[in-house]
Amino acid sequence: MTVVHFTTAGTFMLSITGLALHRTHLVSALLCIEGMMLALFSALAVSYQTPIHTNTSLQPIIMLALAACGAGAGLSLLVASTRTHASDHLHNLSLLKC
Amino acid sequence: MLKILLATAMLIPTALLIKPKHLFTTTSAYAMLITFLMLKWFEQPLNHKPHSTNTLMMLDNITTPLTTMSAWILPLMIIASQHHLVTEPVNRKRMFLATCATLQTTLIMTFTTTDLTMFYIMFEMTLVPTLILITRWGSQAERLNAGMYFLFYTLTGSLPLLIAILHLYVSNGHTTMLLLAMQNTLTPNMTMIMWLACMMAFMVKMPLYGLHLWLPKAHVEAPIAGSMILAAVLLKLGGYGIIRMIPLAPQMTQTMYFPFIVLSLWGMIMTSLICLRQTDLKSIIAYSSVSHMGLVIAATLINTPWSTAGAMILMIAHGLTSSLLFCLANTNYERTHTRTLLLTQGLLFILPLMTMWWLVASLMNMALPPTINLLGELMILSSLFNWNTTTIILTATTTLITATYSLYIFITTQRGTPLPNKVLTPTHTREHLLMTLHLVPLTLLITNPALMF
Amino acid sequence: MSPLIWSLLITSLATSTIITMSSHHWLLAWVGLELNTLSILPVIIKSHHPRATEAATKYFLIQAAAAALILLASTLNAWQTGHWSIMHTSAHTTTIITLAILLKLGIAPMHGWYPEVLQGSTMNTALIISTWQKLAPLTLLYLINNNPPTNILLLMGVISALAGGWIGLNQTQTRKIMAFSSIAHMGWLIITLNLSLHLTTTTMMIYMITTTAMFMSLNTTTTKTMTDMGMAWTQSPPLTTMMMITLMSLGGLPPLTGFTPKWLILNNLCHMNLLFPTIILAMASLPSLFFYIRLAYFTTLTTPPNTTNTHHKWRFKPPLIAGLTPATSLAALLLPLMPMMIS
Numbered sequence: 001m002t003v004v005h006f007t008t009a010g011t012f013m014l015s016i017t018g019l020a021l022h023r024t025h026l027v028s029a030l031l032c033i034e035g036m037m038l039a040l041f042s043a044l045a046v047s048y049q050t051p052i053h054t055n056t057s058l059q060p061i062i063m064l065a066l067a068a069c070g071a072g073a074g075l076s077l078l079v080a081s082t083r084t085h086a087s088d089h090l091h092n093l094s095l096l097k098c
Numbered sequence: 099m100l101k102i103l104l105a106t107a108m109l110i111p112t113a114l115l116i117k118p119k120h121l122f123t124t125t126s127a128y129a130m131l132i133t134f135l136m137l138k139w140f141e142q143p144l145n146h147k148p149h150s151t152n153t154l155m156m157l158d159n160i161t162t163p164l165t166t167m168s169a170w171i172l173p174l175m176i177i178a179s180q181h182h183l184v185t186e187p188v189n190r191k192r193m194f195l196a197t198c199a200t201l202q203t204t205l206i207m208t209f210t211t212t213d214l215t216m217f218y219i220m221f222e223m224t225l226v227p228t229l230i231l232i233t234r235w236g237s238q239a240e241r242l243n244a245g246m247y248f249l250f251y252t253l254t255g256s257l258p259l260l261i262a263i264l265h266l267y268v269s270n271g272h273t274t275m276l277l278l279a280m281q282n283t284l285t286p287n288m289t290m291i292m293w294l295a296c297m298m299a300f301m302v303k304m305p306l307y308g309l310h311l312w313l314p315k316a317h318v319e320a321p322i323a324g325s326m327i328l329a330a331v332l333l334k335l336g337g338y339g340i341i342r343m344i345p346l347a348p349q350m351t352q353t354m355y356f357p358f359i360v361l362s363l364w365g366m367i368m369t370s371l372i373c374l375r376q377t378d379l380k381s382i383i384a385y386s387s388v389s390h391m392g393l394v395i396a397a398t399l400i401n402t403p404w405s406t407a408g409a410m411i412l413m414i415a416h417g418l419t420s421s422l423l424f425c426l427a428n429t430n431y432e433r434t435h436t437r438t439l440l441l442t443q444g445l446l447f448i449l450p451l452m453t454m455w456w457l458v459a460s461l462m463n464m465a466l467p468p469t470i471n472l473l474g475e476l477m478i479l480s481s482l483f484n485w486n487t488t489t490i491i492l493t494a495t496t497t498l499i500t501a502t503y504s505l506y507i508f509i510t511t512q513r514g515t516p517l518p519n520k521v522l523t524p525t526h527t528r529e530h531l532l533m534t535l536h537l538v539p540l541t542l543l544i545t546n547p548a549l550m551f
Numbered sequence: 552m553s554p555l556i557w558s559l560l561i562t563s564l565a566t567s568t569i570i571t572m573s574s575h576h577w578l579l580a581w582v583g584l585e586l587n588t589l590s591i592l593p594v595i596i597k598s599h600h601p602r603a604t605e606a607a608t609k610y611f612l613i614q615a616a617a618a619a620l621i622l623l624a625s626t627l628n629a630w631q632t633g634h635w636s637i638m639h640t641s642a643h644t645t646t647i648i649t650l651a652i653l654l655k656l657g658i659a660p661m662h663g664w665y666p667e668v669l670q671g672s673t674m675n676t677a678l679i680i681s682t683w684q685k686l687a688p689l690t691l692l693y694l695i696n697n698n699p700p701t702n703i704l705l706l707m708g709v710i711s712a713l714a715g716g717w718i719g720l721n722q723t724q725t726r727k728i729m730a731f732s733s734i735a736h737m738g739w740l741i742i743t744l745n746l747s748l749h750l751t752t753t754t755m756m757i758y759m760i761t762t763t764a765m766f767m768s769l770n771t772t773t774t775k776t777m778t779d780m781g782m783a784w785t786q787s788p789p790l791t792t793m794m795m796i797t798l799m800s801l802g803g804l805p806p807l808t809g810f811t812p813k814w815l816i817l818n819n820l821c822h823m824n825l826l827f828p829t830i831i832l833a834m835a836s837l838p839s840l841f842f843y844i845r846l847a848y849f850t851t852l853t854t855p856p857n858t859t860n861t862h863h864k865w866r867f868k869p870p871l872i873a874g875l876t877p878a879t880s881l882a883a884l885l886l887p888l889m890p891m892m893i894s
Contacts, residue, residue, distance in 0.1 A: 005630060009623075009627070012619075012623050016616065016619075016620065019612075019616055026608065029612055033612070033615050033616060033619065036616070036619040036620075036623070037619060039623075040619065040622050040623060040626060043623075043626050044626065047630065059578055062578065062582065063578065063581075063622075066581075066582055066585045066586070069585070069589055070585060070588070070589065070611075070615050073588075073589055073592055073611060074611060074612075074615070077592070077596075077604070077607055077608045077611055078608075080596065080604045080607075080608075081604045081605060081608050083604075084600075084601035084604045084605075085601060085604070085605070093605045093608060093609065095601055095602050095605050095671070096602055096605055096606060096609075096666075096667035096668075096670045096671050097667070189788075193792075218805070219805040219806050219810070220806075222804060222805040222806075223805055223806045225804065226799060226804060229844075230852065233848060233852040233853075234851065234852045242848050242852070242853070245844075245848075245852075246841070246844065249840075249844060250837065250840075250841070253837060253840070254834075254837060257833040257834060257836075257837070258830070258833075260814075260817065260833065261817060261821065261826075261829055261830060261833055264817055264818045264821040264829075265821050265826075267818065267821070268818070268821045268822050
């Protein structure tokens, strides 16, 4: 395992652990998801790009575009749930427990 | 076979489409006609066993009497329910009759199928219409609980049966009952658990003492048609299943049957004693069913020719007798609107002709000499005595207690002083016809008991 | 919402599932999953209600995280093996991906989000989430089936079948009950991945048919809680009868359609000599059946002239949907056609 592999996989693991365990703010959950996406982006961008085979060079861009879409959707959800639930605390999202 | 099955299935659209004026008359006449057509099944000139088969279904001397009895009960159910349904709108009457016809169709298929998987599916299929009968047309809130008990006792008992049947299918490649009984490939490696899985569904359905709690509830809460079909036919599914399953594992039965026979014989005494201290008329009849079915379980498990024949006779006799008793209880209920024994005393002075039916029914229930009840009990008692002499203590005691509680029902309902502030309508011809139709086969079958086994 | 946007969303919802189904490259599969999530979100959040927002947020968090996990696992796979093909996924990667997909499907230990999302969305959206949205993840499970993590699938399936029935006993909202019923059915479904893929298809089809019939009936009668269900008969008495039959079919009572997958799955498990899971699975269907029967009691079995225990509601009489009749009749009567379906 090279340093690049270790760093990207480690970033992803840290982010998903943060998503699973750190449950105060919705924005931090979204940031964790972004962290996962960025780790994946750097994994794709760094470890697969060779000067010889260029057919993989679009992959990180496609991924980043969709991750940005996902981030946009997440942020709009953040706005919507802040408007309806008065804050972005995750424990406020308990209307559906009943 | 198909002419009976299709005709019975066509009862469903008949009940749904016929003019309201002719609804009850047509359906009951039609159902009775099917029963008469079915009587041809008793003619078996070559005396083969099974005497008519095709690839899916068969008739033999165990199937034929039970199927014919279930077909006989259907018109009686329709006749008995008329008063119960008189205030309902016509669509609900249609749905009721359609449910009864569906139940009848599935029962015929359950009894006649040769394939164990098909048997299982049909066995379970009888649950849905019965559940609808109990919970839709029962009258008290407890009926919902009773329906749950009924459904879940039976399903919990029969899911292991499904797995056992699938296991048989995997190891043999087919689940035809006759072939499985002939090949007997299972017996050496058939474990205790397989035997238990095969039998438990029927022990619950029978019901064996200890697994019987669903039955009194279901009987008490069900409407008259539900009680009749439950007592007459659905309990017999259990006996039928045991008779069919035993040839699959004769050796294992020889070691496994002790706890079940002990429970059933002990349960007979216990349930008969319970009958003596019930206050609810339908509950007494239900517990008396459990007691009689204990004899059938013991007889089918020891599986000698005499005991099986006795079990068949007792199943037919008890089916008609308990159905008759439920009908009588229902005639009282329709007039007094209570099932409590204390409130229905002294009916002798109000409905004198009904007292005659009550007397005959009680005598049938306690197995008085010229009835087939006696014949069945005698055959079972003697074969049990032959199996083990000490069983006579339990069986004789039960016979005694059965006589006691039968007389107890008779005396408490008919004698005594009637409560003064009741206005009771006189009996209908319909009700007398109902009792007669129950009693005719019961009394006539003694002239040719060989029809039943 | 303008019809243009609506049709765009529905189209992309359909297309994204098809993209995932037909993909050969892990990145494309991920793109399909991500598009799928993004296009269902406006559909959920359309009714501007706090519950809808909350449901959409929960759905987004779970699906995005699971999709990212799938992409990570496939990247790891590409590091190890050097190619991105879905068909050639190594065993370790398959385990991670399977877990992520089970999260997307809402299988029992990871089912917490599922009932809440269904509760927060409208009946039609709940129908989409519990049927169409299952297809894309399930197709991925099909595609990586060359070395499936058998133990995990079996264990999760049994746990899911047990938990779905057990927790569903405690619910009074019909959408939550349907969610737990869906969890239990998904448990049966992923067990079939170990047995045969034909069986998975059959199970999935029958699950979709029965669930669709049930959700459509619930939608037509605007039944949101069990007490609402007690008044469904005022809107269409024949429909409540069919609802009762559909509920029993969902519970798997023979001879209705719902018995077909149960029978075949138990038979296949017997074939594999897995007696213990067979017995547990068979018994796990009983608690689910209990709450279906309880719902069935409310639909038809306690209607007048018997005493009812629900209040009359003021409702418009809704039009009956045309698809209701075929859906309910398919949900009841498919068992005799079973030999044609599995071959």
